[in-house]
Amino acid sequence: MRTNKWIAAIVLLLGMTSCGTYYRMVSQVNSDGSMHREVYAYGDSSFLAGDRTHNPFLFQITSGWELDKLDSVVKFNCWGDEEKLNVKAGRTYPMVGSEPFSTLDGKEYMHPLVVPVEKLRKSFRWFYTYYEYTATYSELSDKGPVPLEKYLTKEEQWIWFRGDTEALSGLNGIEQNNMLDDIEAKFWKWYNRSQYELSYEVILHFVTQKGDTAFVRQLVDLKEPIYGKYFSGKDADDDGAPEGVCGYLDEFSQTKYFSDLYKSNGKSMDELFEKKGQIAELFGYAVQFELSMPGRVISTNAALQKDGSLIWKVDAFRLLEGDYTLAVKSRTVNYWAFGVTLLLILFIGGCCWKIYNR
Numbered sequence: 090m091r092t093n094k095w096i097a098a099i100v101l102l103l104g105m106t107s108c109g110t111y112y113r114m115v116s117q118v119n120s121d122g123s124m125h126r127e128v129y130a131y132g133d134s135s136f137l138a139g140d141r142t143h144n145p146f147l148f149q150i151t152s153g154w155e156l157d158k159l160d161s162v163v164k165f166n167c168w169g170d171e172e173k174l175n176v177k178a179g180r181t182y183p184m185v186g187s188e189p190f191s192t193l194d195g196k197e198y199m200h201p202l203v204v205p206v207e208k209l210r211k212s213f214r215w216f217y218t219y220y221e222y223t224a225t226y227s228e229l230s231d232k233g234p235v236p237l238e239k240y241l242t243k244e245e246q247w248i249w250f251r252g253d254t255e256a257l258s259g260l261n262g263i264e265q266n267n268m269l270d271d272i273e274a275k276f277w278k279w280y281n282r283s284q285y286e287l288s289y290e291v292i293l294h295f296v297t298q299k300g301d302t303a304f305v306r307q308l309v310d311l312k313e314p315i316y317g318k319y320f321s322g323k324d325a326d327d328d329g330a331p332e333g334v335c336g337y338l339d340e341f342s343q344t345k346y347f348s349d350l351y352k353s354n355g356k357s358m359d360e361l362f363e364k365k366g367q368i369a370e371l372f373g374y375a376v377q378f379e380l381s382m383p384g385r386v387i388s389t390n391a392a393l394q395k396d397g398s399l400i401w402k403v404d405a406f407r408l409l410e411g412d413y414t415l416a417v418k419s420r421t422v423n424y425w426a427f428g429v430t431l432l433l434i435l436f437i438g439g440c441c442w443k444i445y446n447r
Contacts, residue, residue: 109373111172112147113165115398118185118222120383120421122209127179129165137176146178147203147374148190154178167377168402185209185222201227201408202371205415216427217420220383226403226413231368234286237409240279245272246410284329285320291331291362292338292347295354304346308338315341331358371405378403384421391417 113129128146136143137158144150157177165172182188186207192200205224212219237246247253249272257265289312296304319337320329332355335347351358378401380391391399399417407413 109375109404111165111167111170112374112376113167113172113174113379114376115379115381117381118209118220118383120218120220122184122211124182124185124209125179126182127177129159129163129174129177131162131173132176144193145176147193147196147199149193150178151191153180153188155180165377167375198231198368199371201229202374202376202403202405205403213423216423216430218384218423219418219420221418222380222382222416224378224415226408226415228411228413229368229371229405229408232409233283233366234290235279235283237279240275240282241272243410245275248272249276250406250410251413281320281329282316285316285334287362287365288329288331288334290365291358292334292350294361295350295358299350301346307342311338311341331355331362371408375402375404377401378415380415380417382417382419384419386417386419389417390415 110131114126115129116124116126118124128148130145132145133143136145141150150156155178157179159175159177162173162175165174186209189207190204192203196203205226207224208222210221212221241249244253244256248256248269257268260268289308293305293308296308315334315337318341332351335351338347339345379398380400381398386394386399389399391401393400401415403413403415
């Protein structure tokens with residue numbers, strides 16, 4: 090039975106986020122609009138020896154990137170989890186957003202997590218120059234066969250996948266726990282239904298392929314009764330893979346047809362199940378996005394600020410709710426403008442004084 094399932098992988102990772110692979114991305118926006126970026130990862134011995142097919146990064150290492158092996162393995166603390174890093178890819182962009190990342194061949198579905206849309210707006214205001222930077226990671230287009238909105242409101246999705254201190258403001262620990270328990274229960278209902286729907290799609294595909302129209306109609310008729318009896322209200326330990334659903338179908342309809350179908354096509358059914366759920370791979374990765382801006386930061390939605398850097402955590406969970414935008418605004422002081430203004434004031438004042446004394 091296949092173990093790396095689409096929804097199951099999400100559930101596993103919800104409880105085991107520390108077991109994922111982390112990357113560190115450090116970017117410096119310069120006052121001229123250019124940007125220097127370094128991405129750190131952990132490469133195996135083959136990659137360190139020059140084999141690019143063992144690329145540890147989530148993006149293609151094109152001609153613009155310079156690779157450097159670190160002198161030693163560095164242990165990096167990423168949101169409480171320790172990650173080993175030993176290789177760095179760096180480059181300088183003439184303009185922010187001028188050359189976006191490229192996804193790995195065959196991994197185009199990873200685009201939302203790998204390729205942010207970056208923009209920099211520079212505004213001159215005489216005494217100050219303002220810089221507004223945004224990096225937008227796109228919402229996941231594939232969230233499984235069941236829309237999240239059927240079980241979780243937009244506010245609940247925001248709380249569950251991104252965290253919302255305002256929504257929990259004023260609640261004591263017991264009240265917060267009750268609210269989160271309620272959201273978690275709705276999440277598991279979405280999970281159970283998604284597992285079931287995905288398996289049902291696979292089974293229906295193979296029954297249709299065999300041309301057994303009578304069993305196709307039976308599948309349509311039994312869909313809700315089977316779910317209600319065997320899946321509704323069950324917890325996350327229930328396995329909703331095609332093999333199990335076939336067994337439930339046989340038990341409910343007093344037949345061996347569906348179990349025999351799986352015995353004959355089990356490998357192909359599991360492969361199709363895996364293909365439908367390949368997006369689950371994204372939930373095993375996270376990026377610590379660090380950014381430095383010109384001048385002083387005056388507003389940002391960054392989770393942390395440390396040693397002059399703004400820090401966000403970017404992962405696929407945050408992309409379930411919608412587009413995830415990292416935003417910051419900073420300003421630099423135009424000291425020359427203050428000097429020119431002072432000279433003008435002195436000059437005008439002097440002229441007025443001369444006129445006054447005539």
